[in-house]
Amino acid sequence: MAAAAALTLTGTLLSACGSDGKPVVNWYINPDGQATLGALAKKCSTDDYDIKIQLLPASATDQRTQLARRLAAKDSSTDLMSLDPVFVAEFANAGWLEPFEGADADALVDDDVLAGAAETVKWDDKIFAAPQWANTQVLWYRKSLAEAAGLDMTQPVTWDQVIDAASSQGGTVGVQANRYEGYVVWINSLIQGAGGNILDPDTVEEGRDAKVTIDSDAGKAAAAVIEKLADSKAAQPDLTTSNEGTSLGAMYPADGPGEFMTSWTFVYKNYVDLLGKPGGPADEAALKDLGFARYPETVQGEESKPPIGGIDIGVGAYSKNVGWAKEAAKCVTTPEAQAELAVNEGLMPSRASVYDEKALSEAYPTELLKLWRDSIDSGGPRPKSAFYSQISSAVQSRWHSPTQVDPDSTPEKSAKFLRDVLSGKALL
Incomplete structure (x- = not known):
């Protein structure tokens, strides 16, 4: 793998010095919030070093693949990277991330x-990344x-209740159910919401x-929700993609x-920016008709577990500039940086105190900020495993298509396949 990655990187390794x-x-970033991240890179550059942005693909899976190839080849130019939280454990376990220690870690x-x-940034009792922005899902509705x-x-x-309500009025229920990471996010939250x-x-x-x-009662409850939506009038035509x-x-x-x-x-800012434009609210009255509530319960009476996402900033273990990269990581994750990302890009802070900043209260409804903060604080993470990529792919392969999910068979089949994948008895 390292040899193949080295060949892939031959023409793309980056210079360690500027002009x-x-x-x-x-700094390898995902496409979310490019404008503000670019501004942070300039602001956090110093007399000793410049931070240069390198853009990763849009898909979290593709981001992981590109970074993994570089790090497996011990690429010294991968200094700083924006990581989906589910990949921190894998990269840390592989020895690809430089840990933060002492006062920095604290x-x-x-x-x-x-x-x-x-x-999300902890592995083996160490801190392997700096939380930059946090993400969660809520229920948006008219x-x-x-x-x-x-x-x-x-x-x-x-x-x-949500599916029945939408069906009764000719409305729909929007979810993420293509065969990709977003579908696993939904499945995981449904299962955790059932305990x-x-x-x-x-x-x-x-x-x-x-x-x-x-393969549990919770898994069956999750499958029952997916089955109900797929069979209902509320399912959107492109549910499977x-x-x-x-x-x-x-x-x-x-x-x-x-x-x-x-x-x-990001949804709220998306509709604010689309006010009066195609795909958005026609006027202020329509924007005010946009509601938000806690992520739906899988089982009535059991508190839901909203998804946890966001971006953590990791430092490459093979970087020639580890010290400066750590300084840069701290700079781009300050409360001030998090506030800018929230106001400009709709990417919410990982720090509780930032939600009280005046700039955020001017940009978002107070009750929405509280909902986001509470959801991130009490939400459910995906499995924190060094083998998460295989786990995610195995679940996707047995739960997709959502139109074929069956509570009586899907959890059982996916459990068997996942065990076989983890033990090396089956290939993805």
């Missing part, structure tokens, strides 16, 4: 960092649709020996009552 001879700290995950975000269906949104609602897990949390760090627990972007337009269709939709924090 003026000053060292360059290369400062990166102090009591101000929301619990859901702080947990207030007029919920009201017409008689659904009280001041109280927790279940997936069954279960894909893997036993007490054994998940045992890697290939982790106990597979997806749906992603974070496809369902946005169904909130404000040319005609019809709109939708309920589970999605990430």
